[in-house]
Amino acid sequence: MRSEALDISIVSRGYALRLILSGPFHNEQVGGIKEKIGGLIDDGNRHLIVDLENVVSVGDAVAPMFLSLANLIKGKNGDIKFVFRNEAVTKAFAPFRNLFSVYPDDLALSTGGFFGVLKLRRKLLSRKTGVRLSRPVALVLLLTLAGWFISLAFIIHLQNLRIRQQEREMSSLTQWKQKADTELQNLRERIRPLQQLGILKDTVEIRGHEYSRP
Amino acid sequence: MKRNAVALIVHPYKDALLPRAVLAQRLNDFAKTVVDAAGASQNVRFNLVMPAFFLEILDPLLLLQLRETSKRDQIEWLFTGYTEPFISFSTPWLLAENYKYGMEIFSDLTGVTPSGAALPYSNWEPSAIDILRGAGINYCVLSKALLPPHYRSYRGYWIAEHMGSSIAFFPAHAVSGPSAAPLLDSLEVLFAADPRKSPAGKIICVDLLCNLAQPSIDSLQSITAAIRALDTMLLSYQPMRCSEFLSSHFNMGLQFLPPGLVFTRDAGEADPLFLNRLHAYDQAGIIQRKLMDIAENITARKETKQFEALKKTLYFVQDINRFIPSRSSGFLLAADRLWCFEKLIGVARTLYEKDDIKGGHIRIVDFLKNGTKTLIMENNTVSLFIDYKNGGQLFEIDFKSRNFNACSALNPCRHGLPMIVECPHSKTAFVDHCMPIYSGIGDFLKLPDMEIGDFVSGDFGYKVKKTGAGIKAVLQRNGMLVQGDKSCPLNLEKVLGLEKDAAEITFVYQLSNHSLTPYALRFAVESTFVLPGIGAGMARITHGENTVSDLGATQFGLNQVTEWTLDDAYSGVRIRFKVQKPVDVWCFPTPAAQESEDPSQAVTIVMNSAVALEGSKAWTLMGTMVLKKLRIKKDVVDAI
Numbered sequence: 001m002r003s004e005a006l007d008i009s010i011v012s013r014g015y016a017l018r019l020i021l022s023g024p025f026h027n028e029q030v031g032g033i034k035e036k037i038g039g040l041i042d043d044g045n046r047h048l049i050v051d052l053e054n055v056v057s058v059g060d061a062v063a064p065m066f067l068s069l070a071n072l073i074k075g076k077n078g079d080i081k082f083v084f085r086n087e088a089v090t091k092a093f094a095p096f097r098n099l100f101s102v103y104p105d106d107l108a109l110s111t112g113g114f115f116g117v118l119k120l121r122r123k124l125l126s127r128k129t130g131v132r133l134s135r136p137v138a139l140v141l142l143l144t145l146a147g148w149f150i151s152l153a154f155i156i157h158l159q160n161l162r163i164r165q166q167e168r169e170m171s172s173l174t175q176w177k178q179k180a181d182t183e184l185q186n187l188r189e190r191i192r193p194l195q196q197l198g199i200l201k202d203t204v205e206i207r208g209h210e211y212s213r214p
Numbered sequence: 215m216k217r218n219a220v221a222l223i224v225h226p227y228k229d230a231l232l233p234r235a236v237l238a239q240r241l242n243d244f245a246k247t248v249v250d251a252a253g254a255s256q257n258v259r260f261n262l263v264m265p266a267f268f269l270e271i272l273d274p275l276l277l278l279q280l281r282e283t284s285k286r287d288q289i290e291w292l293f294t295g296y297t298e299p300f301i302s303f304s305t306p307w308l309l310a311e312n313y314k315y316g317m318e319i320f321s322d323l324t325g326v327t328p329s330g331a332a333l334p335y336s337n338w339e340p341s342a343i344d345i346l347r348g349a350g351i352n353y354c355v356l357s358k359a360l361l362p363p364h365y366r367s368y369r370g371y372w373i374a375e376h377m378g379s380s381i382a383f384f385p386a387h388a389v390s391g392p393s394a395a396p397l398l399d400s401l402e403v404l405f406a407a408d409p410r411k412s413p414a415g416k417i418i419c420v421d422l423l424c425n426l427a428q429p430s431i432d433s434l435q436s437i438t439a440a441i442r443a444l445d446t447m448l449l450s451y452q453p454m455r456c457s458e459f460l461s462s463h464f465n466m467g468l469q470f471l472p473p474g475l476v477f478t479r480d481a482g483e484a485d486p487l488f489l490n491r492l493h494a495y496d497q498a499g500i501i502q503r504k505l506m507d508i509a510e511n512i513t514a515r516k517e518t519k520q521f522e523a524l525k526k527t528l529y530f531v532q533d534i535n536r537f538i539p540s541r542s543s544g545f546l547l548a549a550d551r552l553w554c555f556e557k558l559i560g561v562a563r564t565l566y567e568k569d570d571i572k573g574g575h576i577r578i579v580d581f582l583k584n585g586t587k588t589l590i591m592e593n594n595t596v597s598l599f600i601d602y603k604n605g606g607q608l609f610e611i612d613f614k615s616r617n618f619n620a621c622s623a624l625n626p627c628r629h630g631l632p633m634i635v636e637c638p639h640s641k642t643a644f645v646d647h648c649m650p651i652y653s654g655i656g657d658f659l660k661l662p663d664m665e666i667g668d669f670v671s672g673d674f675g676y677k678v679k680k681t682g683a684g685i686k687a688v689l690q691r692n693g694m695l696v697q698g699d700k701s702c703p704l705n706l707e708k709v710l711g712l713e714k715d716a717a718e719i720t721f722v723y724q725l726s727n728h729s730l731t732p733y734a735l736r737f738a739v740e741s742t743f744v745l746p747g748i749g750a751g752m753a754r755i756t757h758g759e760n761t762v763s764d765l766g767a768t769q770f771g772l773n774q775v776t777e778w779t780l781d782d783a784y785s786g787v788r789i790r791f792k793v794q795k796p797v798d799v800w801c802f803p804t805p806a807a808q809e810s811e812d813p814s815q816a817v818t819i820v821m822n823s824a825v826a827l828e829g830s831k832a833w834t835l836m837g838t839m840v841l842k843k844l845r846i847k848k849d850v851v852d853a854i
Contacts, residue, residue: 004580004585004586004587007577007578007579007587008576008577008578008579009575009576009577009579010575010576010577010678010685011569011571011575011576012571012572012573012574012680017680035677036677036678039677039678039679040678040679040680043679043680043681044681044682045680
């Protein structure tokens with residue numbers, strides 16, 4: 001039956017609900033699929049991923065149907081993403097290409113937050129380099145690296161403390177010097193009248209033999 | 215004058231499930247007989263057929279002796295695959311993998327690769343020629359019953375052709391045990407019956423069958439006797455290996471063979487419409503569809519090397535003996551059927567776990583391959599298969615913790631039409647009946663005459679729901695109900711759900727009367743569960759303090775209950791029902807299948823309630839069906 005040609009698989013992946021459609025997607029199925037996906041949105045699913053990679057042919061009413069669903073879910077603060085790169089679906093979605101979030105494959109679509117990205121990255125690097133680390137080895141490497149970073153941070157912290165202490169000492173010495181200068185100036189001011197009267201000799205000048213005045 | 219040739223094909227097979235130790239013993243006895251007979255008649259060359267897994271079980275010393283016999287060019291190895299795959303019931307991928315793996319095992323253990331194949335039950339599919347050739351098979355041995363009658367008297371080999379691919383095949387006289395001797399005595403007559411007058415060499419293939427599942431001294435003695443008889447006829451006939459004849463003689467021409475199967479291996483006639491026959495049974499088609507579904511699942515995965523162990527399990531379920539209805543083996547026997555489901559559910563469960571799915575999975579796929587969709591809802595512990603076009607019934611309930619399909623009971627009769635599930639005759643679950651309100655337990659047996667609704671095999675609409683709490687299928691039908699002599703509208707909504715990853719099936723029924731006329735009816739939900747412990751007295755139904763153990767013989771009713779439990783200690787499964795309103799429960803022993811001597815080992819539970827429905831009102835029934843593990847007591851049926 002043309003109205004039942006499409007196979008559907010619904011599964012949760014992380015925070016999103018993933019719909020995998022496969023087979024021919026005729027126009028006769030548009031109403032039924034729209035109702036089903038609409039029902040899932042009504043159930044509180046706000047993040048949908050629709051995998052159309054295995055859809056072999058697409059009717060012309062399919063892309064507008066997804067457009068209306070995208071509109072519906074955006075109105076509910078959700079999003080709908082598409083995964084495909086086959087020719088039939090790409091051609092059908094071409095007029096609305098910039099309105100949909102389309103990803104070529106699962107790798108491009110990271111759905112698992114930080115750990116998801118990490119997982120994808122791991123797979124990518126593993127494929128590129130051909131290196132695979134077992135969990136115990138990865139754990140040992142992780143602990144070694146973490147220990148190294150912690151030691152480094154501890155040394156930096158100690159040096160930082162020492163610099164702060166030296167800064168504090170320097171600051172106190174500078175303040176003491178300023179204070180002593182001020183007091184010396186006061187004393188000079190106080191004995192200046194006596195010097196002017198000649199009662200006191202200018203000790204500074206006497207001492208000037210020892211210390212050359214500037 | 216050139217002597218005519220005789221190709222003796224010694225062909226052991228195992229059609230029933232056997233413990234590994236028993237099979238090993240019988241195989242060793244067989245191999246010893248063959249080695250001794252070959253040693254005593256060293257001028258007789260013959261052919262030896264085996265599925266490759268036999269070689270893994272065979273005593274290495276006997277295997278070594280067989281290898282030595284092979285090195286002397288006295289025997290030629292033929293194989294059937296790793297097991298004996300049912301070609302017509304297999305996906306091409308799985309068939310090719312079976313042959314490929316079988317070849318590898320043969321090559322490792324015998325040091326040679328078999329050049330020919332003896333197809334089990336002479337199951338021939340023209341479209342499989344490419345797969346056979348791709349596996350390195352140069353010729354096949356088939357029963358002569360597959361040939362048109364006027365070609366059966368020709369003594370030679372033919373070329374089977376289909377869509378540009380071709381393969382040689384030898385028509386064989388399949389004989390078992392003592393019937394070999396009369397055949398060998400009548401060789402002269404058989405050669406004389408060949409209408410060809412040319413001096414071209416002729417050959418008669420004698421496929422000597424030896425059933426290891428039902429061994430007899432006669433069958434082993436007949437092997438020795440046949441080899442000795444050929445030894446005495448050396449001056450008249452030349453015992454040959456098939457490939458020798460193939461390389462030194464021309465074929466008799468092209469022969470189109472339609473798909474066929476010989477239901478009894480040594481029968482004289484083939485059945486070209488065997489698929490119709492098989493699809494008139496309930497469970498054969500479901501096992502096959504499940505096998506295909508899992509095979510497709512594995513094929514769709516990229517790294518198939520991870521799944522070698524799973525594929526090996528599939529090869530055993532793919533074995534033709536699981537699908538041929540017989541008294542000693544096949545799906546008509548509950549043990550055989552449950553063994554297949556156990557293996558398949560185990561593989562499906564492993565695949566599901568690899569996918570790391572949380573909170574359930576809904577699939578809407580053409581599982582039955584009949585053009586309509588099946589709703590498959592599964593979580594870590596349960597799988598439900600809903601045929602929404604056929605009354606919204608559940609034709610399979612897999613309890614994964616025990617690899618047990620609770621809905622694998624057989625319909626007592628074959629279907630009128632070749633369809634896999636035929637409502638209401640198939641013994642499935644959650645089949646909805648409407649009966650007159652006064653109906654009692656005896657009236658249920660009068661169905662369908664007592665049926666006043668049209669929900670039993672009606673077409674339901676469906677919606678699927680997936681929330682944090684689980685997955686649900688909402689089935690709805692605007693049907694009709696006969697009240698008096700009028701047909702009145704009645705709406706039935708049935709919700710079946712799975713709670714997260716628990717083995718708990720929730721069900722909600724709602725009957726809505728949208729008219730102003732009050733309705734009165736008895737609403738009954740029929741479910742049949744297979745309980746293999748019935749025969750051994752290990753199954754029972756419990757309600758409160760009451761326990762009924764004699765489920766296979768008596769029909770009885772429980773009045774106004776809200777909880778009842780079905781226990782089967784044999785398979786280690788408990789099914790507990792709980793409903794929110796009191797209902798009556800009728801329990802019937804399910805009749806055994808007419809074509810089997812196996813008792814039915816199933817019980818039909820009918821949950822029913824009188825419903826008085828005022829105009830514009832609704833009636834609701836909610837409940838749960840919980841599956842639990844019990845301590846298992848069954849024996850190991852087949853250790854392979």
